[in-house]
Amino acid sequence: MGCGMGKSSLQEKKCSRVSIYSVPAIRAALLIQRWYRQYVARLEMRRRCTWNIFQSIEYAGEQDQIKLYSFFGFLMDHFTPASSERNLISHIFRENEICRDTEWERYFCYKDIEVPDSYTGPHLTFPMTFCGVSKLVEAFKQKQQLHARYVLQILGETWRLLRILPNINHVSVCQTKEITICGDLHGQLEDLLLIFYKNGLPSSEKPYIFNGDFVDRGKSSLEILLILFGFLLVYPNDLHLNRGNHEDHIVNLRYGFTKEILGKYRVHGKKILKLLQKIFSWLPLATVINDKVLVVHGGISNSTDLNVVSRVDRHRYVSVLRPPKVVHQTLNGNRKEDGDGPVEGRRRVRSLTNHSSALPQRNSLPRRSLQNSSISHQLTSSVEDELKRRRRLAGFDQTYKNGNESDSDSDPDFAEAPEANGHDWKQIVNLLWSDPMPQNGCISNEVRGGGCYWGPDVTEEVLGRHNLQLLIRSHECKQDGYEFCHNRRVLTIFSASNYYEVGSNRGAYIRMGADLVPHFIQYQASRTCRDLTLRQSVGWTERSALRALREQLFVHKSDLIRAYQEFDPHHTGKISMRHWASATESVLKLGLPWRVLRSQLVSRTHYGMVDYQQWIKELSITEPKLEVSDTSILETMYKNHSNLETIFRIIDTDHSGLISLEEFRQTWKLLSSHLKMEISDKVITDLAHSIDFNKDGSIDINEFMEAFRLVDLSAHS
Amino acid sequence: MAETSEAADIQRKIRAAFHVFDHKADNTVDVREVSTIIYSLGCFPTKADIHRFVEEVEEDNMGYVHLDKFLPVMTKVLLENKFPPIPEEHLLQAFEVLDKESRGYMEPQELAKYMKSEGETFSQEETNEMLTALVDEKKNLICYKELINQLTIDPDT
Numbered sequence: 110m111g112c113g114m115g116k117s118s119l120q121e122k123k124c125s126r127v128s129i130y131s132v133p134a135i136r137a138a139l140l141i142q143r144w145y146r147q148y149v150a151r152l153e154m155r156r157r158c159t160w161n162i163f164q165s166i167e168y169a170g171e172q173d174q175i176k177l178y179s180f181f182g183f184l185m186d187h188f189t190p191a192s193s194e195r196n197l198i199s200h201i202f203r204e205n206e207i208c209r210d211t212e213w214e215r216y217f218c219y220k221d222i223e224v225p226d227s228y229t230g231p232h233l234t235f236p237m238t239f240c241g242v243s244k245l246v247e248a249f250k251q252k253q254q255l256h257a258r259y260v261l262q263i264l265g266e267t268w269r270l271l272r273i274l275p276n277i278n279h280v281s282v283c284q285t286k287e288i289t290i291c292g293d294l295h296g297q298l299e300d301l302l303l304i305f306y307k308n309g310l311p312s313s314e315k316p317y318i319f320n321g322d323f324v325d326r327g328k329s330s331l332e333i334l335l336i337l338f339g340f341l342l343v344y345p346n347d348l349h350l351n352r353g354n355h356e357d358h359i360v361n362l363r364y365g366f367t368k369e370i371l372g373k374y375r376v377h378g379k380k381i382l383k384l385l386q387k388i389f390s391w392l393p394l395a396t397v398i399n400d401k402v403l404v405v406h407g408g409i410s411n412s413t414d415l416n417v418v419s420r421v422d423r424h425r426y427v428s429v430l431r432p433p434k435v436v437h438q439t440l441n442g443n444r445k446e447d448g449d450g451p452v453e454g455r456r457r458v459r460s461l462t463n464h465s466s467a468l469p470q471r472n473s474l475p476r477r478s479l480q481n482s483s484i485s486h487q488l489t490s491s492v493e494d495e496l497k498r499r500r501r502l503a504g505f506d507q508t509y510k511n512g513n514e515s516d517s518d519s520d521p522d523f524a525e526a527p528e529a530n531g532h533d534w535k536q537i538v539n540l541l542w543s544d545p546m547p548q549n550g551c552i553s554n555e556v557r558g559g560g561c562y563w564g565p566d567v568t569e570e571v572l573g574r575h576n577l578q579l580l581i582r583s584h585e586c587k588q589d590g591y592e593f594c595h596n597r598r599v600l601t602i603f604s605a606s607n608y609y610e611v612g613s614n615r616g617a618y619i620r621m622g623a624d625l626v627p628h629f630i631q632y633q634a635s636r637t638c639r640d641l642t643l644r645q646s647v648g649w650t651e652r653s654a655l656r657a658l659r660e661q662l663f664v665h666k667s668d669l670i671r672a673y674q675e676f677d678p679h680h681t682g683k684i685s686m687r688h689w690a691s692a693t694e695s696v697l698k699l700g701l702p703w704r705v706l707r708s709q710l711v712s713r714t715h716y717g718m719v720d721y722q723q724w725i726k727e728l729s730i731t732e733p734k735l736e737v738s739d740t741s742i743l744e745t746m747y748k749n750h751s752n753l754e755t756i757f758r759i760i761d762t763d764h765s766g767l768i769s770l771e772e773f774r775q776t777w778k779l780l781s782s783h784l785k786m787e788i789s790d791k792v793i794t795d796l797a798h799s800i801d802f803n804k805d806g807s808i809d810i811n812e813f814m815e816a817f818r819l820v821d822l823s824a825h826s
Numbered sequence: 827m828a829e830t831s832e833a834a835d836i837q838r839k840i841r842a843a844f845h846v847f848d849h850k851a852d853n854t855v856d857v858r859e860v861s862t863i864i865y866s867l868g869c870f871p872t873k874a875d876i877h878r879f880v881e882e883v884e885e886d887n888m889g890y891v892h893l894d895k896f897l898p899v900m901t902k903v904l905l906e907n908k909f910p911p912i913p914e915e916h917l918l919q920a921f922e923v924l925d926k927e928s929r930g931y932m933e934p935q936e937l938a939k940y941m942k943s944e945g946e947t948f949s950q951e952e953t954n955e956m957l958t959a960l961v962d963e964k965k966n967l968i969c970y971k972e973l974i975n976q977l978t979i980d981p982d983t
Contacts, residue, residue: 133923134923134924134940134944135944135945136920136923136945137919137920137921137923137924137940138920138924138940138941138944138945139872139944139945139946140912140916140917140920141917141920141921141924141937141940141941142941142945142946142947142948143870143871143872143912143946144870144912144917145952145956146861146865146873146952147865147869147870148959149952149955150861150862150864150865150866151865151866153862153866154843154846154862154863154865154866157846157847158846161846547849547850548850548852702842702845702846704838704842705842
């Protein structure tokens with residue numbers, strides 16, 4: 110007991126000042142504890158809600174991308190070979206290149222690239238040594254850039270090495286050798302450096318597993334790759350890389366890695382990207398520790414079979430978003446592939462999600478014998494329904510497996526044994542894209558658009574079947590950097606701190622010894638956020654999330670007003686808060702608690718009613734820097750900002766960062782086709798003319814995207 | 827329960843807070859999240875209060891709480907204002923009691939010692955977190971008088 114010992118007269122004085130309680134120290138402490146716990150819980154609640162906002166928007170973006178890609182798949186299957194739209198995108202599906210590896214080696218040769226005397230970055234010698242990589246790490250710390258020659262050299266060596274690695278790495282830990290396991294890094298070099306600082310550099314005494322998603326979003330994706338590949342070359346038995354869903358050139362088009370490379374390497378960027386495509390396809394898919402712990406980027410499904418996985422031709426899956434084409438021999442023995450002509454057999458185009466309700470259609474198109482159809486356009490509406498039910502998953506009893514079977518039954522003309530390949534592909538998609546869910550079962554992952562959601566029963570079954578005891582995966586950002594689920598049989602590890610925003614989350618890594626018990630080390634990069642108090646960092650993250658939400662509201666202006674008007678038949682301009690919440694969710698479909706968020710998004714209400722017209726006007730998002738004649742196209746541009754950029758980058762086949770007026774027009778035609786909207790040629794032409802063309806009549810992609818980036822004017826904090 | 831619009835409002839608030847932790851979307855939450863939910867609704871229970879509350883609503887030691895049991899109990903708590911907020915002046919006075927020499931501030935170690943040894947004691951982690959939140963970095967002191975205003979958050983902001 111702290112009080113009552115001496116100083117009793119002083120104590121009395123204090124007690125007489127206090128009117129309600131006679132307060133000895135213990136009661137004072139109780140009060141402060143009670144108050145503080147409440148304070149922390151309030152912040153925790155806000156943090157959770159903010160988290161949900163970021164995550165919903167992130168996953169909606171991923172889903173958007175996959176919808177776009179599925180749409181391309183649909184185009185590929187349904188337009189005649191001669192159609193120009195198809196030609197614009199066919200090259201991204203050109204995955205089974207005819208060239209052999211020796212020809213590629215010639216293409217990727219770095220030897221003719223000279224390093225000028227003016228170059229101040231690091232010089233590398235090969236074969237790679239520990240000193241060499243350390244030098245590289247130091248150079249990147251100093252924000253130097255590695256010369257393209259050396260980049261291609263490292264990548265070339267890496268490619269050669271990866272080709273001899275198996276699909277599944279088997280590693281062992283023993284008493285004297287603990288292993289370190291890291292999750293997503295997403296181009297955040299500070300986090301990798303922090304891990305190395307705290308844990309030490311990789312070596313034969315210090316083995317590491319990096320569990321995918323090294324690239325995209327952050328600014329230093331290439332530097333991270335080069336460091337990891339450097340250590341891989343020096344310690345091939347002790348540095349293990351698993352492929353993540355972002356080690357995929359299609360995903361990179363949208364999420365920034367492509368842009369980073371092209372920005373840093375204007376002359377050789379295209380070559381570097383092509384080589385990286387190959388490297389990504391050759392990355393191993395999983396690692397198993399002591400035959401007991403499975404480490405994979407996304408997760409599993411009820412059909413996961415590691416024996417199958419270890420036998421697939423993993424490098425055929427350059428982009429995991431689409432199953433590989435089957436290449437058929439023609440009569441005269443020449444190999445033909447997609448884009449060359451109509452005769453090729455096409456594998457069944459599967460949507461990444463499974464719906465027994467969406468049956469594949471048999472379209473009869475000219476000159477296609479083994480035509481398989483995509484069900485992607487039927488997909489659009491059913492996916493939207495699914496998103497609505499996201500929070501009601503418990504009632505959804507369709508299993509992934511059932512979906513498979515109905516698909517395969519409906520196309521009897523299916524030739525050869527591509528079914529095996531379709532099965533292989535699914536194994537890989539699931540490993541890289543799936544997420545765990547709390548309830549039993551296995552259903553398609555509608556929210557992301559790829560892989561599945563798997564339950565604790567599937568964990569038990571799959572782990573049991575393979576005699577494993579723990580599944581370590583990444584793929585999902587976690588507030589504390591790691592999180593257990595499924596009775597501690599599944600462990601998520603995420604190593605990119607401050608992922609959504611400064612202060613949003615810690616990163617973590619795992620140390621594991623022979624006892625296979627994971628130990629966690631958490632951290633948070635960035636000095637700024639360490640200086641923030643708990644409350645300030647929550648506030649900061651929250652403001653950022655609200656900004657992101659306001660942008661989403663702004664880009665959906667027209668749809669929102671239409672939805673609000675449905676609740677306002679007498680055109681009063683006002684609707685109740687309840688209707689506002691329900692209408693907003695019906696348009697944005699983010700599954701967020703709009704009622705709770707309402708007070709932070711709508712500043713003024715009148716007797717419980719929202720003046721929606723006024724509020725929309727006040728969303729105070731900046732207008733674009735360009736004059737556009739038709740304002741509806743503005744909204745389309747904002748709404749489809751990322752889709753537009755993705756399409757631009759796909760069309761820009763030589764990765765010059767510039768597209769011609771004609772390509773610009775084609776982009777819009779593609780987009781309007783995807784959105785099922787009419788966009789007149791005149792509007793497009795006007796738009797094109799209002800953009801400041803370079804002298805040679807082409808548009809700079811970056812400039813264009815920058816001009817239409819949303820900036821929330823109300824956020825001045 | 828009276829079907830006044832006040833009660834209806836309260837129920838809506840409770841449901842919204844509950845659902846933040848309802849990960850399975852089946853109207854249940856882990857019993858360990860109950861305290862956060864109660865706090866977030868503007869209540870200031872002691873740990874003992876929370877313990878009693880949980881006993882009333884937990885599903886037979888199953889580790890979770892169903893909305894059907896949570897809702898009526900929580901509604902009653904809010905209608906009767908069972909765990910009212912701590913007025914700023916009481917909080918101030920509590921600090922003043924611990925600040926034996928009436929300096930207007932406390933050293934981090936002093937406060938930490940009380941928090942870890944008296945009342946419903948803090949864990950080391952809670953203590954560390956609190957110090958990060960309250961300690962003025964430059965002076966390495968807890969200037970509680972200045973902090974009080976900043977720290978009493980309005981529940982609806």
